[in-house]
Amino acid sequence: MVRSRSFFFSNHRGVILANVILTRVNNKDKILMKFLKAFLLISAIALISLSSTLAFENKLVGYWSFDEGKGSPKDASGNENHGKIAGEPRWVDGKFGKALEFDGKDDHIVVKDHPTLDFTKNLTIMAWFMPKEVMTKRRMMSKNDSIFVMFDFGDSNTIDLLVKPNNDFVESKTSDWKVDQWYHFAGTYDGKFLRLYVDGKLEGEKKYGEGIAPSDLDFWIGGDDYGRPTDHFPGIIDEVRIYKHALNENQIQKVKEAPAMLQADGNSTTIWGAIKSLQ
Template sequence: MLLAAPSALAANGLVGAFGFEEASGSAVTDASGTGNSGSISGATRSASGRFGKALTFDGVNDRVTIPDAASLDLTSAMTLEAWVRPTRVDDWRTVLLKERTNGLAYALYAGASSNRPSTEGAGVESRGPSALPLDTWSHLAASYDGAKLRLFVNGTQVASKNSTSGLTTSSGALRIGGNAVWGEYFKGRIDEVRVYNRALTATEIAADLAAPIVDTQPPSAPGTLTRTVEGDDVQLNWGAATDNVGVTSYRVYRNGALYDETPETSYRDIDRPVGSATYKVVAVDAAGLAGPASNTVTATITPDTTAPTVSLPNACNGATIQGFSYAQVAYSDNRGPVTLTVKVDGATIHGPVTKGVSGTELVPWNTRTVADGPHTMVAIARDAAGNETVSAPCQWTVDNVAVGVSLAQPLNNATVGGTVTLSAQPTGDGQPVNGSPVDFVRFRIDGQEIGAAFWAPYETQWDTTTVPDGTHEIAVEVIWSGYFTPLATQTITVNVDN
């Protein structure tokens, strides 16, 4: 786990710090700031570390390699630390080892030939009195101050050996979890590996034991920030920043104040008012550390004086239509959004409805709301700045079928009794219509529906005994295809006498 601020006790002399907090991949990043990053071979990432994540080693051939560097060539002093959760401690089990030809410069083991933890360096070995527990996290540390090599388990010194010979430098790699000299592969999990070029005190080791590795290195500045003004929007793009652990987000500043944050390397500031604004971007890493700002750019939004375009289909002029008709309205604007309104003879039949920058809108029109004859349709487009355009007028000629219906029986003012057949005939332009476009015919007695006929002959039966003797009203309604209310109704009166 990487935190945002370093421990004052642990910062001095840290030349390698590996918390294994990378999200994925084979890279191992060094949080010490010295750049001693490495790579994983075989070991897998685990979410169950001592702090945050860890690496799991199979005890067969898994290891991490940190290339040789001058900062890792320790001479007169050192401290090696790691949290380990071994599943085997028999024989030699490498936690950390700096290789040299046919040997080692310094090392920390979770187990040795006697199954006990051990450290080697300065020509001596210091071995603990008892084995580490299995499947349990233990903190191992080794320190050398030029006179004594000490071994610590869970913050307590458990062994030491005198030596004034100093540490051996080498050109070999630093290995975690195994080595290329003898193998000695670790089995289990390793977390929070630290290497210092000085001997920490017991108090400092205890402080490290209680805290995760911290990231002290902020990201770099993002790559060159550019801006493009597109209408009322400002499009920002920049190059990716780099970081020893990983960049997680970018903070976008507008006019010097934090405005938003994004994981992407681009950002769109939409619907900006007229005027100028400055922008800069700062990268943030997984530890919450912010790097230096990018270059600053200025974006200027100018007033919108361009009116939208809007048009109706050319085919409408002179066209004869009936029933429900549709007009396709095309619109566009340099910025948008566009608000559309469609009118017929000055009366609104559609809208206002807000749309995007450009497109088409299919506008329905029930022509039965107007009289037969010529009618004028226009479309009106208005943008966010108030610029407005009225389309060229479109002339339609409405010629709807005159829908009618007559009650064939009984006759008006007839006297009826018992069960009576009610029979109706729909008409269109005065001619009988049986079937489409008639949907159905509905019959009512005194306003109450008593039946419906969906095909010719359009009839239903009425039991007159369900009403009292006397005068009653019969109504017949025809429902035309595409409509939900009657287009024609006939009403008569009969006298019931049972």
């Protein structure tokens, strides 16, 4: 006889739903019982790991997955930092779901300034991107007078995280970027160090304790608001996330590979479809 029952595991970060099969067995069902025990053990370990991994998700202040496929990009962080499209970026297939392709001339997204997007001591900014051209001084994301994620193609061929007011920056070791290939970028600041990760691996670190300048300017994706068309990024951008928290390498690796398993909802987090993703 086989019965199914759902259990809810909860803590201050959210609720986890697990569907568990309960089985009454006779001697002929011992193999099935061994399988179920193994499944429950693996699931329990995954749930514990997932719960600890998601401790930082309440620091998520902006998340643009671009999975709408039309209209305006929505912020899924719960902070309503929705974007407005400028120019004519194209909806295309992304690393996960849909994404936006920018022409490198005037295409960009504008997210209006909001207190949740002001950074001073703690920051993680990340995205998947696919360059369509290799050019210098292209801004992928920016909040002028505060932070820039920019490509130094043509000079050192690196990707940089630059912060104001002193224009301090940390750069990648990677310099051989391929057109039409996906890469993941993450830049962090914890009040003491700027760090830069490419494809989940630490590539740059710089001591910096002077903080990030606050800015009342808008956050841009695909360019910056200095009005220079040559600053715009030519390529595809997907899964942009901003945290008021410096994620570590392990956290960045998990988020970059399974971005859709986390769905922020105000100050709580709903976890769904996660066990299979993390096993």
